[in-house]
Structure formats: structure tokens, C-alpha cells
Amino acid sequence: MELPRWELLAVSEELDEAELAALKFLSREHVPRRRLEAARSAHDLFEALQERGALEAGNLAFLRELLYRIGRIDLLAAHLGSSREQVERELQVARPGGARVPPYRYLLFQLSEDITKDELMSFKLLLDGELPKSKLTPETTMLDIFIEMEKKGLLGKDNLSVLKSLCEKINISLWNRIEDGLNLFGQEEMLITEEERGSTGGPEGYLALSVTPEFPGSCNISSQLEAYKMTSRPCGVCLILNNHNFAKAREAVLEHKYLRDRNGTDVDAAALRNVFSKLHFRIEEYRDLTADEIRKTVNIFRCEDHEDKDCFVCCILSHGKKGIIYGVDGQEVPIRELTTSFTVQNCRSLAGKPKVFFIQACQGNAFHKGVTIEADTAEEDASVERGVRFQRDCIPAEADFLLGMATLQDYVSYRSPREGTWYIQALCQHLESRCPRGENVVSILTAVNREVSRKTGERNAEKQMPQPILTLKKKLIFPVN
Structure with missing residues (x-):
């Protein structure tokens, strides 16, 4: 399905500032950092994804996944002729040529959605001195903190020790949830082979979800019900x-x-x-x-x-x-x-x-x-x-x-x-x-x-x-x- 330019613009106009921030965070493996930071609207982001081949005529799988991840099921139906069930079927199997959100990043995004205001404040206090004060203002979100931690080398797919230490000081259940989510993903993911990566242009080290959990730590048996x-x-x-x-x-x-x-x-x-x-x-x-x-x-x-x-x-x-x-x-x-x-x-x-x-x-x-x-x-x-x-x-x-x-x-x-x-x-x-x-x-x-x-x-x-x-x-x- 090819999405007309005007339809892409219509989708972008439905998204607010917080949703744009979420989309940019979920797209960090697919768009260069400076290009992401320059995107002032969802339409700018979509154009950047098109430039990188993540969105193209006949292949809107990544756009469907992004909207699904942030909960905009209404836009799937209204502008993409798709549905929640269709996206979930797509996410059950690695699809050659289709860009996907890495499990690590999706896990961080879901965690940011659940962190309370008091917990966010605690993160800022504990990171004072590790991150620039200009990045720890009252307007700073949890996604902003994750991004700055990644820039400083304090956080990564294989570098979770600092995040673990912070969670243990703030609320141990936060780390338990991360650990449960990683274990769940580890049981349900399959690595794309080097040959597949070479033919599809997928991001290096990318893990394709075989099943999309309801949220990290949940029992995925329910997805079969x-x-x-x-x-x-x-x-x-x-x-x-x-x-x-x-x-x-x-x-x-x-x-x-x-x-x-x-x-x-x-x-x-x-x-x-x-x-x-x-x-x-x-x-x-x-x-x-x-x-x-x-x-x-x-x-x-x-x-x-x-x-x-x-x-x-x-x-x-x-x-x-x-x-x-x-x-x-x-x-x-x-x-x-x-x-x-x-x-x-x-x-x-x-x-x-x-x-x-x-x-x-x-x-x-x-x-x-x-x-x-x-x-x-x-x-x-x-x-x-x-x-x-x-x-x-x-x-x-x-x-x-x-x-x-x-x-x-x-x-x-x-x-x-x-x-x-x-x-x-x-x-x-x-x-x-x-x-x-x-x-x-x-x-x-x-x-x-x-x-x-x-x-x-x-x-x-x-x-x-x-x-x-x-x-x-x-x-x-x-x-x-």
C-alpha cells in the first residue's frame, strides 16, 4: 500500500508533541541523531524515515508499528486501512525488509510511560552531576533522560548497570520489571541472520519479536487466548x-x-x-x-x-x-x-x-x-x-x-x-x-x-x-x- 503524501501529512497533524517525542525515541535506531533532533513535526520524522528507506511505497510496516506502539490505533484504521490485529500478526514473525523497534527500546518506552512524577524527580536528583543541568529541568521527560544517558554512554542495549543502580535506589520494582521484560524478550526473540541483515538493510544486532507482549513481565500465554x-x-x-x-x-x-x-x-x-x-x-x-x-x-x-x-x-x-x-x-x-x-x-x-x-x-x-x-x-x-x-x-x-x-x-x-x-x-x-x-x-x-x-x-x-x-x-x- 502506497500512502499519498497528503495522507502522510494528515497522519502527522493528528499527533501531539508528546507522541512525536515517543515516535522519535522509538526510531532512534533508524534515523541519525542530528536528523532526529531537527525533526520538529511528525511529518519531518516521516520524511527522515523515507530518506533512510524505513518508509517507502508499498512498505508501511514500520509506520504501522510506530502508531501501534504509541497507542494510536485510530490512525491505523482512519489513514492506513489497517487494524490492531493486522499489526499484531505482522509483529509475530520477522518480516524481511521491514524495519522494527528493537525490544530494548520498546521496553524503555513502556517503562517511561509508567514512571510516576515522584520517581522522575528522583531520577533527576540522582543524575545531577552525571547529566548537564540544562537537561534536568522541570520540563525534562523520562524519555529525555534515557536519550541523554545514551549520549553519555550511561545506557545501552548491553549497558544497563547504571539504570539498574538508579532503579534499586528509587524503586526496586522498576528494575524487576526491566529484568522480567528482558527475560521475556530473551525467550521470545530470534536473531536475524547476517545474510538477512545484508539483504534487508535492517539495523545491526536487531532482534525481531516473535510475539508482542502486552507489557514486559506479563504472561504471554494470554496472547493465545x-x-x-x-x-x-x-x-x-x-x-x-x-x-x-x-x-x-x-x-x-x-x-x-x-x-x-x-x-x-x-x-x-x-x-x-x-x-x-x-x-x-x-x-x-x-x-x-x-x-x-x-x-x-x-x-x-x-x-x-x-x-x-x-x-x-x-x-x-x-x-x-x-x-x-x-x-x-x-x-x-x-x-x-x-x-x-x-x-x-x-x-x-x-x-x-x-x-x-x-x-x-x-x-x-x-x-x-x-x-x-x-x-x-x-x-x-x-x-x-x-x-x-x-x-x-x-x-x-x-x-x-x-x-x-x-x-x-x-x-x-x-x-x-x-x-x-x-x-x-x-x-x-x-x-x-x-x-x-x-x-x-x-x-x-x-x-x-x-x-x-x-x-x-x-x-x-x-x-x-x-x-x-x-x-x-x-x-x-x-x-x-
């Missing part, structure tokens, strides 16, 4: 039950006199609305429901005909305790009662389709006092919500359910009145950034676990670990196009 059908538009309903005002509970139940309003929950609700709208779900939000109203609302959607939909999502934002969520009147609703409403026996039109529940609610008693962090529990002035082990009887004993809980036994879960909860915010951010790459939702929840577990409370002691429980039998991938 069938995926749930997610082609209906809308995909299904995203039901948001958002409880904020608990005045009724404080007035009606003496033991709940300290059950405070859940300030910050609207930030979570807005984030959920935003991301699931982009994922083609019909948003239905209900606010400040009593226990009885929660039951009635869930029953409405249980009885709805989902025959022409592919999925159902329910997000619950409330106070709670072990296996329970509270209505705003302080009355209890068992989580299992809600999930069981959507079993095959109770909702036949969702048979064989994924039923997804995200629960942001305390599952135990809170502790510590604070000002800016509050709890989803009934303790006076509590600053955190303490979770207990998720009870497996909260999820029906049948296939196609996924339940994501914010808390795990002996860990704490935070809600900020200004920024929302750690769990829901991390969940929405990772869904928004990773779904365009075609990642499995289970892999995304693993990344959410990793991010949330890295955080600490105000006293640098409080921790939180979410827990997904599932009976899915296929890959669950939320489409963006």
Missing part, C-alpha cells in the same frame, strides 16, 4: 453509583454518626465518565442512593435487555465494610447481592459476556487522623480506609465476572477531597493510556496494582494494595475505535 467480542456500539452500560452525602446515615443510625460525606468522590465519578465514554459505553450515573434505592437501581439494569450489547460495567463509590457497601442511609447492601444479580439465571441477555465491577469502598475500620485525606468508613476524622481480605463469596461462582476491589487485608486506601481516590484515579489513567494499545484489562489492573502499591500516605508508612478477582475465560480488551 480468544478475546471477548467487543464490537457493539455502545459496548454496553457503565453504571456508576456515586454516594457522597451521608447526612441521612448520621441522622438515622447512632453508630454511623461519624460517617462523613465522601468529599472527592465527584472527581472519581468524572474520571470514570470520561474514560468509559471513550471506551464506547453508555454512562448511567446515580447519586446518593439509599440501600433500597441501590437494590432497585441494580434491578432496573438486571432486567434491561443487553442482547445487542457486549459487556456490562458497574462502578460503586461509597462507604463500606467487609463484603458490604453502605447506602447513604447507613443501611447495608452485600456486594454479592449486587454481583449475583447479573448471573445467567438472573440476567440471561448477559450470558457469556463480561460483567465488570469496580468497588471503591472501605472494607474495614479506618485509623490515623488527618486533614487532606479522608476515609470511606465510619470513624471520626479518619484519614485513611483500612481494607480487609476480599471475600471470594462476593463474586458469583460462574464464568465471565471481574471484580476490582480498592483494598486488600492490612493495607490502607486513600481518598483525597480534591484529587479523588488512589484506586479509581489510577484505574482511569491506566485504562485511558493502555486501552488504545490493545492491552488486556487484567494486565491493566496489574499495572494499577503496581502504581497504587508504590504510593505512601502522609506519614510515609500507610500503604494500599488493590485486588482484582476474576472468573473471566477470555481476554477482555476495551476497544477505542
Whole structure:
């Protein structure tokens, strides 16, 4: 397929500054450094790739891969007449004459996507003296740091000792992820022979991926699994039950006199609305429901005909305790009662389709006092919500359910009145950034676990670990196009 010049320009105009930086980073083995630095737009970069023979008439494999790597699946369909599945098939086998992103560079790119702001700041502090101060400004990104480290000889495909040392000082899990990714690539790559390199002009030492992992460290067996059908538009309903005002509970139940309003929950609700709208779900939000109203609302959607939909999502934002969520009147609703409403026996039109529940609610008693962090529990002035082990009887004993809980036994879960909860915010951010790459939702929840577990409370002691429980039998991938 030959891409007209105007179409190439149209693709470039769809890409923002951060995406251009990502494309340039992923292309460093294929374009000279100075030529890359001179590229001020994606169109400049495409021209440089054409000059080097990486993009040419009839061979757009590298352009397709680049767009796939940065998650712009929409551009594949709109301008290249391609799809995520086509690119993944191309990446499963080394294709003679096709330029590819080396695994080492793709691994660094994925790592840069997941590093937190605090971790980025730590990298800058530790590299002060090793890199020029002009390259360690507030605007410097993690990709910028990797590039400068490569220029200084501090980083390379066979030179990871400095990066390892930095990761061990900042967060050992960063290095564990790199090591896991390298091991995974080592198991799944095959070297292109010297003869093939000579005939194709591929970069020296290039490794062709035999399988594209969802992210380094993930189990690639999942790539062989069938995926749930997610082609209906809308995909299904995203039901948001958002409880904020608990005045009724404080007035009606003496033991709940300290059950405070859940300030910050609207930030979570807005984030959920935003991301699931982009994922083609019909948003239905209900606010400040009593226990009885929660039951009635869930029953409405249980009885709805989902025959022409592919999925159902329910997000619950409330106070709670072990296996329970509270209505705003302080009355209890068992989580299992809600999930069981959507079993095959109770909702036949969702048979064989994924039923997804995200629960942001305390599952135990809170502790510590604070000002800016509050709890989803009934303790006076509590600053955190303490979770207990998720009870497996909260999820029906049948296939196609996924339940994501914010808390795990002996860990704490935070809600900020200004920024929302750690769990829901991390969940929405990772869904928004990773779904365009075609990642499995289970892999995304693993990344959410990793991010949330890295955080600490105000006293640098409080921790939180979410827990997904599932009976899915296929890959669950939320489409963006």
C-alpha cells in the first residue's frame, strides 16, 4: 500500500508533541541523531524515515508499528486501512525488509510511560552531576533522560548497570520489571541472520519479536487466548453509583454518626465518565442512593435487555465494610447481592459476556487522623480506609465476572477531597493510556496494582494494595475505535 503524501501529512497533524517525542525515541535506531533532533513535526520524522528507506511505497510496516506502539490505533484504521490485529500478526514473525523497534527500546518506552512524577524527580536528583543541568529541568521527560544517558554512554542495549543502580535506589520494582521484560524478550526473540541483515538493510544486532507482549513481565500465554467480542456500539452500560452525602446515615443510625460525606468522590465519578465514554459505553450515573434505592437501581439494569450489547460495567463509590457497601442511609447492601444479580439465571441477555465491577469502598475500620485525606468508613476524622481480605463469596461462582476491589487485608486506601481516590484515579489513567494499545484489562489492573502499591500516605508508612478477582475465560480488551 502506497500512502499519498497528503495522507502522510494528515497522519502527522493528528499527533501531539508528546507522541512525536515517543515516535522519535522509538526510531532512534533508524534515523541519525542530528536528523532526529531537527525533526520538529511528525511529518519531518516521516520524511527522515523515507530518506533512510524505513518508509517507502508499498512498505508501511514500520509506520504501522510506530502508531501501534504509541497507542494510536485510530490512525491505523482512519489513514492506513489497517487494524490492531493486522499489526499484531505482522509483529509475530520477522518480516524481511521491514524495519522494527528493537525490544530494548520498546521496553524503555513502556517503562517511561509508567514512571510516576515522584520517581522522575528522583531520577533527576540522582543524575545531577552525571547529566548537564540544562537537561534536568522541570520540563525534562523520562524519555529525555534515557536519550541523554545514551549520549553519555550511561545506557545501552548491553549497558544497563547504571539504570539498574538508579532503579534499586528509587524503586526496586522498576528494575524487576526491566529484568522480567528482558527475560521475556530473551525467550521470545530470534536473531536475524547476517545474510538477512545484508539483504534487508535492517539495523545491526536487531532482534525481531516473535510475539508482542502486552507489557514486559506479563504472561504471554494470554496472547493465545480468544478475546471477548467487543464490537457493539455502545459496548454496553457503565453504571456508576456515586454516594457522597451521608447526612441521612448520621441522622438515622447512632453508630454511623461519624460517617462523613465522601468529599472527592465527584472527581472519581468524572474520571470514570470520561474514560468509559471513550471506551464506547453508555454512562448511567446515580447519586446518593439509599440501600433500597441501590437494590432497585441494580434491578432496573438486571432486567434491561443487553442482547445487542457486549459487556456490562458497574462502578460503586461509597462507604463500606467487609463484603458490604453502605447506602447513604447507613443501611447495608452485600456486594454479592449486587454481583449475583447479573448471573445467567438472573440476567440471561448477559450470558457469556463480561460483567465488570469496580468497588471503591472501605472494607474495614479506618485509623490515623488527618486533614487532606479522608476515609470511606465510619470513624471520626479518619484519614485513611483500612481494607480487609476480599471475600471470594462476593463474586458469583460462574464464568465471565471481574471484580476490582480498592483494598486488600492490612493495607490502607486513600481518598483525597480534591484529587479523588488512589484506586479509581489510577484505574482511569491506566485504562485511558493502555486501552488504545490493545492491552488486556487484567494486565491493566496489574499495572494499577503496581502504581497504587508504590504510593505512601502522609506519614510515609500507610500503604494500599488493590485486588482484582476474576472468573473471566477470555481476554477482555476495551476497544477505542
